[in-house]
Amino acid sequence: MKKPFGKKSKEKEEEKVPQVEKKSNETALVDVDYNRKKLFKKGVNLMADEKLEEAITVFEQALRIDPDNVETLLKLGYARFHLDDYHEALRVYDKILDIDVTNPEAWNLKGLVHYEQKNYSKALDSVEKAIETDPTYGMAWYNKACFLSLLNQVPESLESLKRSIEIDVKNARKSIRDKDFVNVRIEEGFKRIEEVVVLESVRQGYHTIGSIVWTTFLDKKDAEDALRKLMDKGLIIQNEKRDGLSKIPVYDLAANVAEKMGKEKKGLFGITRKKLPKPVKNLKELSQAIQDAKEAIEEEDAERAIEIFDEFVDPKKSGEPMIENFFDEHREIRLWKIRLKDRGDDYIAENKEKMLVLFNNVEVTITKKLRSEIS
Numbered sequence: 538m539k540k541p542f543g544k545k546s547k548e549k550e551e552e553k554v555p556q557v558e559k560k561s562n563e564t565a566l567v568d569v570d571y572n573r574k575k576l577f578k579k580g581v582n583l584m585a586d587e588k589l590e591e592a593i594t595v596f597e598q599a600l601r602i603d604p605d606n607v608e609t610l611l612k613l614g615y616a617r618f619h620l621d622d623y624h625e626a627l628r629v630y631d632k633i634l635d636i637d638v639t640n641p642e643a644w645n646l647k648g649l650v651h652y653e654q655k656n657y658s659k660a661l662d663s664v665e666k667a668i669e670t671d672p673t674y675g676m677a678w679y680n681k682a683c684f685l686s687l688l689n690q691v692p693e694s695l696e697s698l699k700r701s702i703e704i705d706v707k708n709a710r711k712s713i714r715d716k717d718f719v720n721v722r723i724e725e726g727f728k729r730i731e732e733v734v735v736l737e738s739v740r741q742g743y744h745t746i747g748s749i750v751w752t753t754f755l756d757k758k759d760a761e762d763a764l765r766k767l768m769d770k771g772l773i774i775q776n777e778k779r780d781g782l783s784k785i786p787v788y789d790l791a792a793n794v795a796e797k798m799g800k801e802k803k804g805l806f807g808i809t810r811k812k813l814p815k816p817v818k819n820l821k822e823l824s825q826a827i828q829d830a831k832e833a834i835e836e837e838d839a840e841r842a843i844e845i846f847d848e849f850v851d852p853k854k855s856g857e858p859m860i861e862n863f864f865d866e867h868r869e870i871r872l873w874k875i876r877l878k879d880r881g882d883d884y885i886a887e888n889k890e891k892m893l894v895l896f897n898n899v900e901v902t903i904t905k906k907l908r909s910e911i912s
Contacts, residue, residue, distance in 0.1 A: 573602040574837070574886065577609055580616075589616045605636050607643075614646060623650050641671040648680055657687045673901045675704035683717035694718070695726040702733065704904060709733045713754045728763070731755060735763040736772060736790075744787040764788055820903050822848075823855050827900050834892050839881040846874040863899055870895075 576599035583592035596613040600606065614629035627650050633643040648663030661684040667677040678701035685694035698718075701708040709730050712718055721727050731753075738752045750760050767773035774791050777784040826848040833842040848854045849870045859867040873892065876884050885892070 570603065570886075573599045573606065573609070576602070577612070578836075580609075580612060584612065584616060589620050592616050593620075607633055607636055607640065610636075611642060611646070614643075618646065618650060618653075621653075623654055626650050639670045641667040641674050641677065644670065645674065645677045645680065648677075648684070652680070652684065657684050660684045661688065673704060673904065675701050675708060678704065679708045679711070682712075683715065686718050686720045689720055691721050691724060692726075694721050695724060695730075698730065699726070702730065706733070706737060709737065710753060728766075731759055732763045732767055735760060736767060739773060739788050739790055744789060745785060746788075749788070820858070823858060824900065824903050826855060827896050827903070831893060831896050834885060834889055834896070837882055837885050837889065839877045839885045842885055843874055843877050846870050846877070850874060862902070866895055866899055 576595050580592045580595040580599065583589075583595060593613060593616050596609055596616065599609045600613070603609070610629055610633050614626045614633070617623075617626040617629060627647065630643045630647040630650070633640055634647075637643075644663050644667035648660040648667065651657070651660035651663060661681065664677045664681045664684065667674055668681065671677070678697050682694045682698035682701060685691075685697060698708070698712055698721075702712075712727075712730060713734060718727065734753045734755065735749060738749050741752070743749050743752050746757065746760060746764075749755075749764070750757050753760060755763070764773060764775075768775060771791055773788050776787050776789065778787050826845060830842065830845045830849075833845055849859050849867060850856050852860075856867070859870075873884075873888070876888075
């Protein structure tokens with residue numbers, strides 16, 4: 538299981554103690570939630586260091602200040618879950634759902650608790666509620682596919698897995714070695730998912746059977762079967778290259794497929810050079826910038842957010858595609874950038890939820906546009 542968080546954000550270097558205390562007091566006067574936020578950040582950093590019991594103590598301190606803060610409750614439940622304290626994790630998630638019955642993350646995480654308890658029917662019911670609230674929640678669709686497979690509902694499992702892959706292609710590769718799909722691996726639908734994984738591997742610049750097997754986790758026979766089917770469909774072409782005195786087969790995207798999907802080639806020392814059609818390239822750059830922006834907003838790092846927002850505003854960067862596709866959002870982000878320069882961390886804290894909603898909505902639209910561009 539992945540670590541709950543990535544690397545900690547760099548803490549600003551502390552100045553002299555009297556100055557820090559003065560700043561804290563001033564901030565506390567304008568932000569009644571200052572102490573909770575400070576404890577919340579401390580708890581997140583402890584989780585990143587895998588000090589889960591200490592993190593729980595800090596989150597519980599934060600909840601004494603604001604017992605109904607959903608953000609803090611989610612992290613508390615997740616820490617409990619990773620310590621296998623399933624009863625307490627469920628209690629926390631149920632409290633979140635008492636506050637907001639439409640919270641998709643709480644439903645999805647509750648499903649994972651039931652999964653660990655091998656109660657797959659309850660797990661399925663929970664992730665379905667997550668999907669009802671957010672139909673673009675890729676991980677909930679993936680978990681639904683797992684639970685359906687474990688309940689031996691094979692066709693439904695494959696449909697959910699395909700939906701999760703449409704939202705995030707990385708779910709295809711993840712499914713290859715996932716033991717939860719043992720009931721569906723022999724199905725033709727799953728074989729088509731293996732084809733998607735192999736096609737993506739070739740697109741990323743892996744052209745020999747050995748490198749394809751290594752990057753996809755497929756067995757050699759399954760990889761060869763997928764390559765053969767892709768060649769029959771005209772999506773992959775096979776050539777040969779000399780290796781000493783012998784020749785070995787190499788695989789590449791057919792010309793029309795490469796033009797649609799974009800192509801990554803490995804240059805000197807294995808460094809990847811990526812070529813993409815311009816519309817796809819612009820959308821992918823926007824998508825990456827959105828991830829960076831959301832991370833800065835979550836961490837309430839105003840300085841970093843200002844830097845990232847420039848990507849959406851500057852016409853030399855992604856400003857032009859933003860204006861073309863998201864005119865109103867472009868104007869809003871430009872205004873936020875100005876306000877952040879004036880008010881810094883206080884402004885980002887006050888407008889955090891609004892910012893995240895905007896970027897989440899843009900991200901959903903970009904995902905749909907990317908699928909249509911490469912279809």
